[in-house]
Amino acid sequence: MYGIVNQAIQGLISENFGKEKWEEVKRVGHVTHDFFLSNESYDDDITYDLVGAASEVLKMPASDVLFAFGEYWVLNTGHKKYGDLMKSGGNSFYDFVKNLPNFHGRIMLIYPKLSPPEFKVEEVSDNELILHYFSSRQGLTDFVRGLVNGLGKLFDTQVEITLTDSSHQEVWHDVFHVKIV
Ligand code: HEM
Structure with a gap:
Protein backbone atom coordinates (compact mmCIF):
# COMPACT_ATOMS: atom_id res chain seq x y z
CA MET A 1 0.00 0.00 0.00
CA PRO A 61 -6.84 -7.05 19.87
CA ALA A 62 -5.82 -6.47 16.21
CA SER A 63 -9.52 -5.81 15.45
CA ASP A 64 -9.45 -2.81 17.86
CA VAL A 65 -6.24 -1.50 16.26
CA LEU A 66 -7.85 -1.72 12.81
CA PHE A 67 -11.04 -0.01 14.02
CA ALA A 68 -9.05 2.85 15.62
CA PHE A 69 -6.97 3.09 12.45
CA GLY A 70 -10.15 3.42 10.34
CA GLU A 71 -11.43 6.27 12.49
CA TYR A 72 -8.02 7.96 12.46
CA TRP A 73 -7.85 7.64 8.68
CA VAL A 74 -11.12 9.50 8.16
CA LEU A 75 -10.79 12.08 10.94
CA ASN A 76 -7.09 12.85 10.56
CA THR A 77 -5.61 11.71 7.25
CA GLY A 78 -8.80 12.31 5.22
CA HIS A 79 -10.29 15.31 6.94
CA LYS A 80 -7.06 17.17 7.79
CA LYS A 81 -4.86 16.33 4.77
CA TYR A 82 -7.45 15.87 2.02
CA GLY A 83 -10.25 18.19 3.16
CA ASP A 84 -11.38 19.18 -0.34
CA LEU A 85 -11.41 15.60 -1.55
CA MET A 86 -13.45 14.55 1.48
CA LYS A 87 -15.90 17.42 0.86
CA SER A 88 -16.37 16.17 -2.69
CA GLY A 89 -17.64 12.85 -1.26
CA GLY A 90 -20.89 14.32 0.06
CA ASN A 91 -22.48 16.76 2.51
CA SER A 92 -23.97 14.21 4.87
CA PHE A 93 -23.10 10.78 6.23
CA TYR A 94 -25.82 9.19 4.09
CA ASP A 95 -24.67 10.89 0.87
CA PHE A 96 -21.01 10.13 1.55
CA VAL A 97 -21.70 6.41 2.01
CA LYS A 98 -23.99 6.42 -1.04
CA ASN A 99 -21.13 7.94 -3.08
CA LEU A 100 -18.41 5.60 -1.73
CA PRO A 101 -18.42 3.42 -4.88
CA ASN A 102 -16.95 6.37 -6.85
CA PHE A 103 -14.70 7.82 -4.16
CA HIS A 104 -11.39 6.04 -4.83
CA GLY A 105 -11.72 6.76 -8.56
CA ARG A 106 -10.85 10.37 -7.72
CA ILE A 107 -8.05 9.25 -5.39
CA MET A 108 -6.46 7.36 -8.29
CA LEU A 109 -5.67 10.75 -9.84
CA ILE A 110 -3.29 11.36 -6.93
CA TYR A 111 -2.20 7.73 -6.40
CA PRO A 112 -2.24 6.09 -9.86
CA LYS A 113 -0.90 2.72 -8.66
CA LEU A 114 -3.72 2.42 -6.12
CA SER A 115 -5.27 -1.00 -5.64
CA PRO A 116 -8.51 0.40 -4.23
CA PRO A 117 -11.32 -1.25 -2.30
CA GLU A 118 -14.63 -1.60 -4.11
CA PHE A 119 -17.95 -0.63 -2.62
CA LYS A 120 -21.55 -1.25 -3.66
CA VAL A 121 -24.45 0.40 -1.88
CA GLU A 122 -28.12 -0.53 -1.63
CA GLU A 123 -30.41 2.15 -0.23
CA VAL A 124 -32.94 0.58 2.13
CA SER A 125 -34.63 3.73 3.45
CA ASP A 126 -33.63 7.32 4.19
CA ASN A 127 -31.67 6.16 7.26
CA GLU A 128 -30.51 2.68 6.31
CA LEU A 129 -28.09 1.33 3.74
CA ILE A 130 -26.52 -1.98 2.87
CA LEU A 131 -22.81 -1.50 2.20
CA HIS A 132 -20.90 -4.17 0.26
CA TYR A 133 -17.10 -4.06 0.57
CA PHE A 134 -14.92 -6.04 -1.86
CA SER A 135 -11.15 -6.30 -1.69
CA SER A 136 -8.23 -8.26 -3.06
CA ARG A 137 -6.81 -7.91 0.48
CA GLN A 138 -7.62 -10.03 3.52
CA GLY A 139 -8.86 -9.21 6.98
CA LEU A 140 -9.64 -5.48 6.81
CA THR A 141 -13.27 -5.79 8.00
CA ASP A 142 -12.67 -3.88 11.23
CA PHE A 143 -10.77 -1.18 9.36
CA VAL A 144 -13.92 -0.63 7.25
CA ARG A 145 -16.09 -0.56 10.40
CA GLY A 146 -13.77 2.08 11.84
CA LEU A 147 -13.84 4.09 8.62
CA VAL A 148 -17.65 4.16 8.54
CA ASN A 149 -17.79 5.00 12.25
CA GLY A 150 -15.29 7.81 11.58
CA LEU A 151 -17.56 9.14 8.84
CA GLY A 152 -20.41 9.15 11.38
CA LYS A 153 -18.25 11.25 13.73
CA LEU A 154 -17.16 13.54 10.89
CA PHE A 155 -20.78 14.33 10.06
CA ASP A 156 -21.91 14.35 13.68
CA THR A 157 -24.25 11.47 12.97
CA GLN A 158 -24.77 8.52 15.29
CA VAL A 159 -24.52 5.31 13.31
CA GLU A 160 -24.78 1.57 13.88
CA ILE A 161 -22.68 -0.74 11.69
CA THR A 162 -23.43 -4.45 11.73
CA LEU A 163 -21.57 -7.08 9.75
CA THR A 164 -24.31 -9.31 8.29
CA ASP A 165 -22.35 -11.49 5.88
CA SER A 166 -18.76 -12.21 4.89
CA SER A 167 -17.20 -14.47 2.29
CA HIS A 168 -13.52 -14.92 1.58
CA GLN A 169 -12.96 -16.56 -1.77
CA GLU A 170 -10.73 -14.94 -4.45
CA VAL A 171 -12.22 -11.64 -3.35
CA TRP A 172 -12.95 -10.66 0.24
CA HIS A 173 -16.62 -9.59 0.45
CA ASP A 174 -18.23 -8.15 3.57
CA VAL A 175 -21.81 -6.96 3.85
CA PHE A 176 -22.63 -4.30 6.43
CA HIS A 177 -25.99 -3.03 7.55
CA VAL A 178 -25.53 0.68 8.23
CA LYS A 179 -28.18 2.56 10.15
CA ILE A 180 -28.44 6.18 11.26
CA VAL A 181 -29.90 6.12 14.81
C1 HEM B 1 -9.37 11.53 1.15
C2 HEM B 1 -9.55 10.39 1.77
C3 HEM B 1 -8.94 9.08 1.33
C4 HEM B 1 -7.75 8.83 0.70
C5 HEM B 1 -6.67 9.84 0.26
C6 HEM B 1 -7.66 7.39 0.53
C7 HEM B 1 -6.58 6.73 -0.03
C8 HEM B 1 -6.32 5.39 0.08
C9 HEM B 1 -5.05 4.74 -0.18
C10 HEM B 1 -3.78 5.45 -0.68
C11 HEM B 1 -5.19 3.44 0.10
C12 HEM B 1 -4.12 2.32 -0.01
C13 HEM B 1 -4.37 1.43 -1.20
C14 HEM B 1 -3.14 1.18 -2.03
O1 HEM B 1 -2.09 1.81 -1.80
O2 HEM B 1 -3.20 0.33 -2.96
C15 HEM B 1 -6.56 3.25 0.56
C16 HEM B 1 -7.07 2.04 0.96
C17 HEM B 1 -8.34 1.89 1.46
N1 HEM B 1 -9.34 2.84 1.55
FE1 HEM B 1 -9.14 4.79 1.11
N2 HEM B 1 -8.79 6.80 1.04
C18 HEM B 1 -9.59 7.79 1.54
C19 HEM B 1 -10.81 7.64 2.15
C20 HEM B 1 -11.44 6.42 2.34
C21 HEM B 1 -12.77 6.26 2.87
C22 HEM B 1 -13.68 7.41 3.34
C23 HEM B 1 -13.02 4.91 2.89
C24 HEM B 1 -14.25 4.16 3.33
C25 HEM B 1 -15.15 4.55 4.14
C26 HEM B 1 -11.83 4.24 2.42
C27 HEM B 1 -11.66 2.88 2.34
C28 HEM B 1 -10.45 2.26 2.09
C29 HEM B 1 -10.18 0.84 2.35
C30 HEM B 1 -11.15 -0.17 2.94
C31 HEM B 1 -8.85 0.61 1.96
C32 HEM B 1 -8.02 -0.69 2.09
C33 HEM B 1 -7.74 -1.29 0.76
C34 HEM B 1 -8.47 -2.58 0.51
O3 HEM B 1 -9.48 -2.85 1.20
O4 HEM B 1 -8.05 -3.32 -0.41
N3 HEM B 1 -10.91 5.20 2.06
N4 HEM B 1 -7.23 4.45 0.51
Missing part, protein backbone atom coordinates in the same frame (compact mmCIF):
# COMPACT_ATOMS: atom_id res chain seq x y z
CA TYR A 2 1.03 3.59 -0.46
CA GLY A 3 3.23 4.98 2.30
CA ILE A 4 0.49 7.34 3.43
CA VAL A 5 -1.25 4.33 4.98
CA ASN A 6 1.81 3.43 7.08
CA GLN A 7 2.30 7.10 7.93
CA ALA A 8 -1.25 7.10 9.30
CA ILE A 9 -0.48 4.08 11.53
CA GLN A 10 2.58 5.99 12.74
CA GLY A 11 0.41 9.04 13.47
CA LEU A 12 -2.22 7.01 15.28
CA ILE A 13 0.35 5.36 17.56
CA SER A 14 2.73 8.24 18.20
CA GLU A 15 -0.03 10.82 18.80
CA ASN A 16 -1.93 8.56 21.21
CA PHE A 17 0.84 6.57 22.89
CA GLY A 18 4.08 8.48 22.24
CA LYS A 19 7.01 8.22 19.83
CA GLU A 20 8.73 5.51 21.88
CA LYS A 21 5.78 3.17 21.45
CA TRP A 22 5.96 3.75 17.69
CA GLU A 23 9.66 2.80 17.69
CA GLU A 24 8.79 -0.29 19.75
CA VAL A 25 6.01 -1.26 17.28
CA LYS A 26 8.48 -1.01 14.39
CA ARG A 27 11.04 -3.09 16.31
CA VAL A 28 8.53 -5.81 17.25
CA GLY A 29 7.14 -5.85 13.67
CA HIS A 30 10.69 -6.10 12.20
CA VAL A 31 10.01 -2.98 10.15
CA THR A 32 13.32 -1.28 9.47
CA HIS A 33 12.16 1.86 7.60
CA ASP A 34 13.05 5.13 9.35
CA PHE A 35 10.13 6.84 7.61
CA PHE A 36 7.58 6.29 4.83
CA LEU A 37 7.07 8.42 1.74
CA SER A 38 3.37 9.10 1.19
CA ASN A 39 3.32 8.52 -2.57
CA GLU A 40 5.62 5.53 -2.75
CA SER A 41 4.17 1.99 -2.84
CA TYR A 42 5.25 -0.42 -0.11
CA ASP A 43 4.61 -4.11 0.29
CA ASP A 44 1.25 -4.79 2.01
CA ASP A 45 3.09 -7.06 4.49
CA ILE A 46 4.59 -3.96 6.13
CA THR A 47 1.13 -2.60 6.93
CA TYR A 48 -0.04 -5.96 8.31
CA ASP A 49 3.19 -6.33 10.35
CA LEU A 50 2.67 -2.86 11.85
CA VAL A 51 -0.94 -3.68 12.82
CA GLY A 52 0.12 -7.03 14.33
CA ALA A 53 2.98 -5.45 16.27
CA ALA A 54 0.75 -2.59 17.49
CA SER A 55 -1.70 -5.17 18.81
CA GLU A 56 1.13 -6.91 20.71
CA VAL A 57 2.80 -3.76 22.05
CA LEU A 58 -0.42 -1.97 23.03
CA LYS A 59 -2.03 -5.20 24.30
CA MET A 60 -5.10 -4.56 22.18
Whole structure:
Protein backbone atom coordinates (compact mmCIF):
# COMPACT_ATOMS: atom_id res chain seq x y z
CA MET A 1 0.00 0.00 0.00
CA TYR A 2 1.03 3.59 -0.46
CA GLY A 3 3.23 4.98 2.30
CA ILE A 4 0.49 7.34 3.43
CA VAL A 5 -1.25 4.33 4.98
CA ASN A 6 1.81 3.43 7.08
CA GLN A 7 2.30 7.10 7.93
CA ALA A 8 -1.25 7.10 9.30
CA ILE A 9 -0.48 4.08 11.53
CA GLN A 10 2.58 5.99 12.74
CA GLY A 11 0.41 9.04 13.47
CA LEU A 12 -2.22 7.01 15.28
CA ILE A 13 0.35 5.36 17.56
CA SER A 14 2.73 8.24 18.20
CA GLU A 15 -0.03 10.82 18.80
CA ASN A 16 -1.93 8.56 21.21
CA PHE A 17 0.84 6.57 22.89
CA GLY A 18 4.08 8.48 22.24
CA LYS A 19 7.01 8.22 19.83
CA GLU A 20 8.73 5.51 21.88
CA LYS A 21 5.78 3.17 21.45
CA TRP A 22 5.96 3.75 17.69
CA GLU A 23 9.66 2.80 17.69
CA GLU A 24 8.79 -0.29 19.75
CA VAL A 25 6.01 -1.26 17.28
CA LYS A 26 8.48 -1.01 14.39
CA ARG A 27 11.04 -3.09 16.31
CA VAL A 28 8.53 -5.81 17.25
CA GLY A 29 7.14 -5.85 13.67
CA HIS A 30 10.69 -6.10 12.20
CA VAL A 31 10.01 -2.98 10.15
CA THR A 32 13.32 -1.28 9.47
CA HIS A 33 12.16 1.86 7.60
CA ASP A 34 13.05 5.13 9.35
CA PHE A 35 10.13 6.84 7.61
CA PHE A 36 7.58 6.29 4.83
CA LEU A 37 7.07 8.42 1.74
CA SER A 38 3.37 9.10 1.19
CA ASN A 39 3.32 8.52 -2.57
CA GLU A 40 5.62 5.53 -2.75
CA SER A 41 4.17 1.99 -2.84
CA TYR A 42 5.25 -0.42 -0.11
CA ASP A 43 4.61 -4.11 0.29
CA ASP A 44 1.25 -4.79 2.01
CA ASP A 45 3.09 -7.06 4.49
CA ILE A 46 4.59 -3.96 6.13
CA THR A 47 1.13 -2.60 6.93
CA TYR A 48 -0.04 -5.96 8.31
CA ASP A 49 3.19 -6.33 10.35
CA LEU A 50 2.67 -2.86 11.85
CA VAL A 51 -0.94 -3.68 12.82
CA GLY A 52 0.12 -7.03 14.33
CA ALA A 53 2.98 -5.45 16.27
CA ALA A 54 0.75 -2.59 17.49
CA SER A 55 -1.70 -5.17 18.81
CA GLU A 56 1.13 -6.91 20.71
CA VAL A 57 2.80 -3.76 22.05
CA LEU A 58 -0.42 -1.97 23.03
CA LYS A 59 -2.03 -5.20 24.30
CA MET A 60 -5.10 -4.56 22.18
CA PRO A 61 -6.84 -7.05 19.87
CA ALA A 62 -5.82 -6.47 16.21
CA SER A 63 -9.52 -5.81 15.45
CA ASP A 64 -9.45 -2.81 17.86
CA VAL A 65 -6.24 -1.50 16.26
CA LEU A 66 -7.85 -1.72 12.81
CA PHE A 67 -11.04 -0.01 14.02
CA ALA A 68 -9.05 2.85 15.62
CA PHE A 69 -6.97 3.09 12.45
CA GLY A 70 -10.15 3.42 10.34
CA GLU A 71 -11.43 6.27 12.49
CA TYR A 72 -8.02 7.96 12.46
CA TRP A 73 -7.85 7.64 8.68
CA VAL A 74 -11.12 9.50 8.16
CA LEU A 75 -10.79 12.08 10.94
CA ASN A 76 -7.09 12.85 10.56
CA THR A 77 -5.61 11.71 7.25
CA GLY A 78 -8.80 12.31 5.22
CA HIS A 79 -10.29 15.31 6.94
CA LYS A 80 -7.06 17.17 7.79
CA LYS A 81 -4.86 16.33 4.77
CA TYR A 82 -7.45 15.87 2.02
CA GLY A 83 -10.25 18.19 3.16
CA ASP A 84 -11.38 19.18 -0.34
CA LEU A 85 -11.41 15.60 -1.55
CA MET A 86 -13.45 14.55 1.48
CA LYS A 87 -15.90 17.42 0.86
CA SER A 88 -16.37 16.17 -2.69
CA GLY A 89 -17.64 12.85 -1.26
CA GLY A 90 -20.89 14.32 0.06
CA ASN A 91 -22.48 16.76 2.51
CA SER A 92 -23.97 14.21 4.87
CA PHE A 93 -23.10 10.78 6.23
CA TYR A 94 -25.82 9.19 4.09
CA ASP A 95 -24.67 10.89 0.87
CA PHE A 96 -21.01 10.13 1.55
CA VAL A 97 -21.70 6.41 2.01
CA LYS A 98 -23.99 6.42 -1.04
CA ASN A 99 -21.13 7.94 -3.08
CA LEU A 100 -18.41 5.60 -1.73
CA PRO A 101 -18.42 3.42 -4.88
CA ASN A 102 -16.95 6.37 -6.85
CA PHE A 103 -14.70 7.82 -4.16
CA HIS A 104 -11.39 6.04 -4.83
CA GLY A 105 -11.72 6.76 -8.56
CA ARG A 106 -10.85 10.37 -7.72
CA ILE A 107 -8.05 9.25 -5.39
CA MET A 108 -6.46 7.36 -8.29
CA LEU A 109 -5.67 10.75 -9.84
CA ILE A 110 -3.29 11.36 -6.93
CA TYR A 111 -2.20 7.73 -6.40
CA PRO A 112 -2.24 6.09 -9.86
CA LYS A 113 -0.90 2.72 -8.66
CA LEU A 114 -3.72 2.42 -6.12
CA SER A 115 -5.27 -1.00 -5.64
CA PRO A 116 -8.51 0.40 -4.23
CA PRO A 117 -11.32 -1.25 -2.30
CA GLU A 118 -14.63 -1.60 -4.11
CA PHE A 119 -17.95 -0.63 -2.62
CA LYS A 120 -21.55 -1.25 -3.66
CA VAL A 121 -24.45 0.40 -1.88
CA GLU A 122 -28.12 -0.53 -1.63
CA GLU A 123 -30.41 2.15 -0.23
CA VAL A 124 -32.94 0.58 2.13
CA SER A 125 -34.63 3.73 3.45
CA ASP A 126 -33.63 7.32 4.19
CA ASN A 127 -31.67 6.16 7.26
CA GLU A 128 -30.51 2.68 6.31
CA LEU A 129 -28.09 1.33 3.74
CA ILE A 130 -26.52 -1.98 2.87
CA LEU A 131 -22.81 -1.50 2.20
CA HIS A 132 -20.90 -4.17 0.26
CA TYR A 133 -17.10 -4.06 0.57
CA PHE A 134 -14.92 -6.04 -1.86
CA SER A 135 -11.15 -6.30 -1.69
CA SER A 136 -8.23 -8.26 -3.06
CA ARG A 137 -6.81 -7.91 0.48
CA GLN A 138 -7.62 -10.03 3.52
CA GLY A 139 -8.86 -9.21 6.98
CA LEU A 140 -9.64 -5.48 6.81
CA THR A 141 -13.27 -5.79 8.00
CA ASP A 142 -12.67 -3.88 11.23
CA PHE A 143 -10.77 -1.18 9.36
CA VAL A 144 -13.92 -0.63 7.25
CA ARG A 145 -16.09 -0.56 10.40
CA GLY A 146 -13.77 2.08 11.84
CA LEU A 147 -13.84 4.09 8.62
CA VAL A 148 -17.65 4.16 8.54
CA ASN A 149 -17.79 5.00 12.25
CA GLY A 150 -15.29 7.81 11.58
CA LEU A 151 -17.56 9.14 8.84
CA GLY A 152 -20.41 9.15 11.38
CA LYS A 153 -18.25 11.25 13.73
CA LEU A 154 -17.16 13.54 10.89
CA PHE A 155 -20.78 14.33 10.06
CA ASP A 156 -21.91 14.35 13.68
CA THR A 157 -24.25 11.47 12.97
CA GLN A 158 -24.77 8.52 15.29
CA VAL A 159 -24.52 5.31 13.31
CA GLU A 160 -24.78 1.57 13.88
CA ILE A 161 -22.68 -0.74 11.69
CA THR A 162 -23.43 -4.45 11.73
CA LEU A 163 -21.57 -7.08 9.75
CA THR A 164 -24.31 -9.31 8.29
CA ASP A 165 -22.35 -11.49 5.88
CA SER A 166 -18.76 -12.21 4.89
CA SER A 167 -17.20 -14.47 2.29
CA HIS A 168 -13.52 -14.92 1.58
CA GLN A 169 -12.96 -16.56 -1.77
CA GLU A 170 -10.73 -14.94 -4.45
CA VAL A 171 -12.22 -11.64 -3.35
CA TRP A 172 -12.95 -10.66 0.24
CA HIS A 173 -16.62 -9.59 0.45
CA ASP A 174 -18.23 -8.15 3.57
CA VAL A 175 -21.81 -6.96 3.85
CA PHE A 176 -22.63 -4.30 6.43
CA HIS A 177 -25.99 -3.03 7.55
CA VAL A 178 -25.53 0.68 8.23
CA LYS A 179 -28.18 2.56 10.15
CA ILE A 180 -28.44 6.18 11.26
CA VAL A 181 -29.90 6.12 14.81
C1 HEM B 1 -9.37 11.53 1.15
C2 HEM B 1 -9.55 10.39 1.77
C3 HEM B 1 -8.94 9.08 1.33
C4 HEM B 1 -7.75 8.83 0.70
C5 HEM B 1 -6.67 9.84 0.26
C6 HEM B 1 -7.66 7.39 0.53
C7 HEM B 1 -6.58 6.73 -0.03
C8 HEM B 1 -6.32 5.39 0.08
C9 HEM B 1 -5.05 4.74 -0.18
C10 HEM B 1 -3.78 5.45 -0.68
C11 HEM B 1 -5.19 3.44 0.10
C12 HEM B 1 -4.12 2.32 -0.01
C13 HEM B 1 -4.37 1.43 -1.20
C14 HEM B 1 -3.14 1.18 -2.03
O1 HEM B 1 -2.09 1.81 -1.80
O2 HEM B 1 -3.20 0.33 -2.96
C15 HEM B 1 -6.56 3.25 0.56
C16 HEM B 1 -7.07 2.04 0.96
C17 HEM B 1 -8.34 1.89 1.46
N1 HEM B 1 -9.34 2.84 1.55
FE1 HEM B 1 -9.14 4.79 1.11
N2 HEM B 1 -8.79 6.80 1.04
C18 HEM B 1 -9.59 7.79 1.54
C19 HEM B 1 -10.81 7.64 2.15
C20 HEM B 1 -11.44 6.42 2.34
C21 HEM B 1 -12.77 6.26 2.87
C22 HEM B 1 -13.68 7.41 3.34
C23 HEM B 1 -13.02 4.91 2.89
C24 HEM B 1 -14.25 4.16 3.33
C25 HEM B 1 -15.15 4.55 4.14
C26 HEM B 1 -11.83 4.24 2.42
C27 HEM B 1 -11.66 2.88 2.34
C28 HEM B 1 -10.45 2.26 2.09
C29 HEM B 1 -10.18 0.84 2.35
C30 HEM B 1 -11.15 -0.17 2.94
C31 HEM B 1 -8.85 0.61 1.96
C32 HEM B 1 -8.02 -0.69 2.09
C33 HEM B 1 -7.74 -1.29 0.76
C34 HEM B 1 -8.47 -2.58 0.51
O3 HEM B 1 -9.48 -2.85 1.20
O4 HEM B 1 -8.05 -3.32 -0.41
N3 HEM B 1 -10.91 5.20 2.06
N4 HEM B 1 -7.23 4.45 0.51
